[in-house]
Amino acid sequence: MRFSYKRVRVKKNEIEKTSWTICEECQGRGKKSRRLSKKIRLQYQTELEDFEKSNGEGIAPIRPKAHLYTCLNCNGSGLIPSSSHPTADTENYPHVAIIGAGIGGAALALACLHRGIPFTLFERDVNFSARSQGYGLTLQQASKAIEGLGIFSLEEKVISTRHIVHTTDGKVIGEWGIRKWLESGTKTTAKRTNMHIARQSLRLAMLEQLGGDDTVKWGHQLIDFKQGGDQSINLNFHVNGETKSFNADLVVGADGIRSSVRKLLIGDTISPLRYLDCIVILGICPLKNLEDHNSTLLDAATVFQTANGNERIYMMPYTTDSIMWQLSFPMSEAEAKKLSAQGPKALKEEACRRTQWHDPIPQILSATPEGKISGYPVYDRDLLRSELLHNAGPATLIGDAAHPMSPFKGQGANQALLDALTLARVISKKCKPLSQWRKSGIRESVLNEFENEMLERSAVKVKDSADAAQFLHSEIVLHEGDEPRGRCLKSKESKK
Structure with missing residues (x-):
């Protein structure tokens, strides 16, 4: 991944440092605001005066927003190299208790x-390896966000440049990606590529930058938290059979789809888990396990999927020498729970039975070690209403705790990373000296603004992911066209 500054020249060995601080020119936002032109300011002032003279009749003019442009000093990351991490400002900033050290929690930290x-x-x-943190993830919008976290190179990443869709007999019914566009002469940009990386690799990169294992309080199961008279929050945890207490000014639930923080704030009855009528079986196959892996589909730069209108398998590079597969199909919730509980052997047998399709799919599934297979019923929740969080006091949610979604659009980790960076930026902006955030409260000063942005941004991703759980297991997936499978559906809906 290339990285350079326009004003601050940074050598390669400086990029590899683990210490960063915010760029003072853009205050860590990565973007700067252009001044509004005099014409636009005068036009708005005139419209506002006319509206006020009309005693509020009609529609109030919308205050114009300045255009944003990339900060050249930090090349849009919001960060510049530093010899050491900034010292924590306990006097001006709130102390944040982050519950959950997965992707979202580590990113926020x-x-x-x-x-x-x-x-x-x-x-x-x-500890770090106590529980599987998922398989591979695809960084889309979050590719820029990880630079905002001081991660400018990921050694284990894989870049895909081609995406192919097949029928079960191997017929290609769709192809897109930078290789396709270059071959056809279509203009494209580097933004149209996807970065794939093992979830644990990205998580480890973030934790190492934080300072390693010592930065995380492992083995802490949240019991409850309560706000005291001084507006601080007291949190209680189960730790090695004992109860330990900690104080903070803000609690952030980054603890996944079955979030303990969400349960304490909202409960399970208001927005319970919603079953999306399908099961997912995941596996990772080392390419060395295949007798012949010379297929062009296994070039570590190709993503492909195959479907028949019911079952659908998706395969992507996991590392340069392994491939991850995701098989999904409709199944009742009771059956999905039962199959998942039977373990890897039963899941592999079911996956192999359902995918006697074109090469190299049967060979890959057969060669996948049982220890690299898991499966689970797919759930999400109804969209979270902002008012449910606006009554939550000095506590909020990010990632799957706030907006869980199906894995079929690859958006869960992307949105969690964006949530984390956005929240930290709002805290930094709104809690500076003289802000008096302690007097007005962290919710009024920070959380309402953050949550409104987060929920508006993620709502379309939640909906699209739920829709994908349906159309990827229907005849729509067999639509012929060089475009993602949901795009034709949206085109039809827009014409109605």
């Missing part, structure tokens, strides 16, 4: 570290 925002990162697992 890292974004706080760069801004001198004090934090404590809690995780119920006893």
Whole structure:
């Protein structure tokens, strides 16, 4: 990944440093605002005066917003290299208790570290490897966000340049990606590529930048939290059979789809888990396990999927020498729970039975070790209403705790990373000296603005992911066209 500054010249060995601080020119936002032209300012002032003279009749003029442009000093990351991390500013910033050290929690901790925002990162697992944190993920919108977290190179990443869709007999019914566009002469940009990386690799990169294992309070299972008279929050955890207490100014639930923080704030009855009528079986196959892996589909730069209108398998590079597959199909919730509970052997047998399709699919599934297979019923929740969080006091949610979604659009980790960076940036902006955030409260000063942005941004992703759980297992997936499978559906809907 290339990275350079226009004004601050940074050598390669400086990029590889683990210490960063916010760019003072853009205040860590990565973007700067252009001044509004005099014409636009005068036009707005005239419209506002006319509206006020009309005693509020008609539609109030919308205050114009300045255009944003990339900060040249930090090349849009919001960060510049530093010899050491900023010292935590306990006097001006709130102390943030982050519950969950997965992708979203680690990202929030890292974004706080760069801004001198004090934090404590809690995780119920006893160590980094105690529980599977998922398989591979695809960074789309979040490719820029990880630069905002001080991660400018990921050694284990894989870049895909081609996406192919097949019928079960191997017929190609769709192809897109930078290789396709270059071959056809279509103009494109580097933004149209996807970065694939193992979830644990990205998580490890963030935790290492935080300072390693010592930064995380492992083995801390949240019991409850309550706000005290001084507006601080007291949190209680189960730790090695004992109860331990901690104080903070803000609690952030980054603890996944079955979030303990969400349960304490909202409960399970208001927006319970919603079953999306299908099961997912995942596997990782080392290419060395295949007797012949010379297929062009296994070039570590191709993503492909095959479907028949019911079952659908998606395969992407996991590393340069392994491939990840995701098989999904409709199944009742009771059957999905039962199959998942039977373990890897039963899941592999079911996957192989359903996918006797074109090469190299049967060979890949057969060669996948049982220890690299898992499966689960797919759930999400109804869209979270902002008012449910506006009554939550000094606590909020990010990632799957706030807006869980199906895996079929690859958006869960992307949105969690964006949530984390956005929240840290709002805290940094709104809690500076003289802000008096303690007097007005962290919710009024920070959380309402953050949550409104987060929920508006993620709502379309939640809906699209739920829709994908349906159309990817229907005849729509067999639509012939060089475009993602949901795009033709949206085109039809827009014509209605």
